[in-house]
Amino acid sequence: MSGADGPAEPARKGGRHSAPDPAPSDGEGEKKAGREKKTNWPLEVGAIILVALVLSFCLQTFVGRQWYVPSESMEPTLIGCAGCTGDRIVTQKISYFAGDPKPGDVIVFKGPTSSWGLDPVQKVRSDNTVIRGVQEALSYVGLQPPNENDLVKRVIAVGGQTIQCRPETGVTVDGKKIVEPYLAENAKEYAKTNGCWPINGSENGAFGPITIPKGNVFVMGDNRMASADSRFHLEDELQGTIPKADIRGKVVAIIYPFSRWQTVKAINPQQG
Numbered sequence: 020m021s022g023a024d025g026p027a028e029p030a031r032k033g034g035r036h037s038a039p040d041p042a043p044s045d046g047e048g049e050k051k052a053g054r055e056k057k058t059n060w061p062l063e064v065g066a067i068i069l070v071a072l073v074l075s076f077c078l079q080t081f082v083g084r085q086w087y088v089p090s091e092s093m094e095p096t097l098i099g100c101a102g103c104t105g106d107r108i109v110t111q112k113i114s115y116f117a118g119d120p121k122p123g124d125v126i127v128f129k130g131p132t133s134s135w136g137l138d139p140v141q142k143v144r145s146d147n148t149v150i151r152g153v154q155e156a157l158s159y160v161g162l163q164p165p166n167e168n169d170l171v172k173r174v175i176a177v178g179g180q181t182i183q184c185r186p187e188t189g190v191t192v193d194g195k196k197i198v199e200p201y202l203a204e205n206a207k208e209y210a211k212t213n214g215c216w217p218i219n220g221s222e223n224g225a226f227g228p229i230t231i232p233k234g235n236v237f238v239m240g241d242n243r244m245a246s247a248d249s250r251f252h253l254e255d256e257l258q259g260t261i262p263k264a265d266i267r268g269k270v271v272a273i274i275y276p277f278s279r280w281q282t283v284k285a286i287n288p289q290q291g
Contacts, residue, residue, distance in 0.1 A: 083111035092246035107275035110268025123287035172238035183227025186214035197288035235260035
């Protein structure tokens with residue numbers, strides 16, 4: 020018997036030394052590598068779609084979205100009419116997170132249905148509960164229109180300011196006459212003679228003075244002869260003004276039709 024352990028004896032199988040496993044052939048190695056690289060592509064596609072939807076939701080909620088101009092109330096700045104190809108516009112919200120709307124901004128806002136006497140929201144949702152729920156969800160990522168009346172106008176005065184219109188002075192804000200180079204030509208011509216524009220059947224259209232509540236804005240369309248804006252709703256609880264909470268964004272560009280592609284400038288009528 021040795022005083023030291025000898026080398027370890029290899030394992031035996033069937034009374035004989037076992038041979039090492041043979042190396043896999045090139046063909047078997049390629050098949051094994053292919054099995055290891057195989058992925059679940061439906062899961063990957065689903066993940067990509069989910070990420071895209073989340074990004075779209077964030078953009079729609081915090082950055083901005085596109086809208087369609089359906090009427091002529093903002094011509095010539097924005098084109099729209101029944102049966103024609105109205106402008107597609109893009110709004111942004113970022114500037115209103117840190118600040119307030121300013122005179123001259125062109126904004127999209129939720130129209131007060133009751134006080135503004137608007138028709139009920141155009142039906143854009145299914146009567147089927149499940150489909151309606153899907154449509155509502157898609158509206159948050161821009162794949163369905165919002166289920167509300169949205170309007171586009173220009174901010175003329177903001178909270179704390181006093182606005183009025185008189186035939187002899189035209190529109191004034193805090194006693195100073197405003198200058199509006201963006202108006203439709205027929206609106207400019209009418210104002211030269213009448214000072215104000217027709218409101219609810221009244222040809223001279225005088226109104227005010229109205230002091231705008233803090234946090235609200237007074238809006239008018241650039242086509243004053245065809246715009247039922249704040250002037251038409253002076254008898255409601257907010258005297259036709261729009262709360263900041265109802266503003267959906269500031270219009271920054273026209274993106275379609277391509278022949279109309281351009282930025283939309285905020286021209287301050289109080290600095291003319």
